[in-house]
Amino acid sequence: MNQIDYSDAMVYIVDDEAPLRDAISSLLRSVGMRIAAFPSVAEFLAAPRPDATSCLLLDVRLQGVSGLDFQAELNRDGVALPIIFMTGHGDIPMSVRAMKAGAIDFLAKPFRDQDLLDAIHAALLADRERRRRDHALQGVTARYATLTPREREIMALAARGLMNKQIAGEVGTSEITVKIHRGNAMRKMEAKTFADLVRMAESLGLA
């Protein structure tokens, strides 16, 4: 489960200092990673990004815009790319800020290659997991769309932990009808157990 096929993954590097950018590129290629390196945030944003497990290696201090500001910008835009920060002279407040904003790791230059590779590995794992979740959520959302309004209502109330009798009272119908709707919802949502259904409701933000 912790193995990643690097040839399917993509590592983006943004660093304005060419010598180190090239060195990191070479190191990552030597372990078989696919990389794309950019001297600036603008060039990174302009480049096409393939739909693959990926992460971003970002220098904190870039000419023009700082790495931290860029991280905030990505978060705002909903780009959920795991970020590993690199810094020439990292200070604690800066790293705390970066980690709070969701950075995977914070590496001080010069770093040990294994630390970098481990951090990238962790970032790619996190991204794969995130992508898998996103993927799963997409299925749930699609199946949820096939439910009738009454089935949706009963699914939400059931996920909130109400008994069939209470639900029947709430929506003004018989307990039998509630049972039928609930069974339909379970079937349509492809939930094997009731717990599955509750989790799906949670991921959809119903509970």
Place this chain on the structure above:
Amino acid sequence: MLRVPSTPMLSALLIFLTLLIFALDTFSPLDMAIAVMYVVVVLLSASVWQRRGVLLTSAVCMALTVVSYMLTHTVVFSGAAVGRMTIGLLSIGIVTFLALRGQAATNALLARERALRRSEAFLAGTQRISKTGSYSFKVPNGEMYWSDEAARIFGFALDVAPSMERVLERTSPEDRNTVRASFEQSIRREGEVDLRHRLLLPDGELKYVQVLARPQCHEDGSCEYLGAVIDVTAAVLAEQALHRSQVQLAHATRVTMLGELAASIAHEVNQPLAAISTNGEACLRWLNRPQPEMEEARATLTSILAASQRATGVIKRIRALARRSDPQHAPLDLNTVAEESVDLVRRELDNHQVALMLSLAPGLPPVQGDRVQLQQVIINLLMNAIQAMSSCAPGQAVLTLHTQRADEGEEAEQGRVRLSVSDSGPGIPADAIPRLFEAFYSTKQDGMGMGLPICRSIIETHGGRIWVRQPAPDAPVTGATILFSLPTHEPD
């Protein structure tokens, strides 16, 4: 007006002589113009008394002559006696006149001599005090004369006859050729002499002298150089001490400046080191593959070499700035010096989000100067500008470094090269401007107030000048501009 009371003997002799002549004239039976003898008295009195004394003596003698005549010849008129008396009176009168004239001439001569002595004493005294000797040098025969003070400066006894060889003997060996050339130039009557050289005296004392001389040619074609030799040792030593302390102060402020730049410098060294270690790891991994990738490994090694060169370059530059050495004056390209300076503060620019506009005029003529000191000036100006813009809104901080030929504008700037550093900060308050280059004056909270004074002293020892230019009142931009201009180096 009896001038000589100290010669009572002579006075007594004169009185005695007068009485003797009177007695002889009156009582001797000789029919001679004995009164003529009075001239001796008059002549002697001229050597003892001044004008009035002589006139008095002459009157007394004449009166005695007349008395003597009346005592002896009133009864019987004798034409011969009257004649003798007349001759006597005439002689006394003529001798009195001549004696007085002689005395006046002597007095004038004495007065002149006294004036001369006084003026000589003045000259010797002032020569001594001002340590200035005078000399003359006849060409082409090389005959020399010098004043006592000149002899003293050269360390010779006052009775030693001066000569070119004597001068060369005391000239320090390093300067001997220059001095000899100057002598030869004088012998060829080529212009004036203005030379500073060192003397090495037998007791090992080192002196600095300034020699100034000007030729004066006579109608017969011979020429004489009249000149002054000034012992400027004290001034030169003071100058050297000043120069040394200036170098030390410049070094001290340079080291302080390096301290302020420490973070930037660490980064500049760290960056290539990071590249080296990462490249090294990458290289190993390329080589350790089941199929080693030689091309990739080679590329990483090339990068390692480039990065290590970069680190070495940075360290070299820092060491040059940190070293305390005498300024080395050499022809320099001001643009290169500016670029090297910018390299050292590049991180400061990034850290403070300052945008740099570098506008370097191509093909500037070289300036003569010390690379390290000029870098110090430029770095100092850049750091000041960066700090001045600390309150600027993000994206508003712009630093402009501009080099150009200073051909346009004032006459004094002709043929110079100019460098200016401008910031977009709040500018310098007008009341601070006159004090800006004063030592210990700072507009910064923790400023030492040594940066700009050192900059000025460095620029001025390079024969240049440094000044502030305020933006025009209606200019859209604020901010300060500091400029300096340097004379260009003319190849010999």
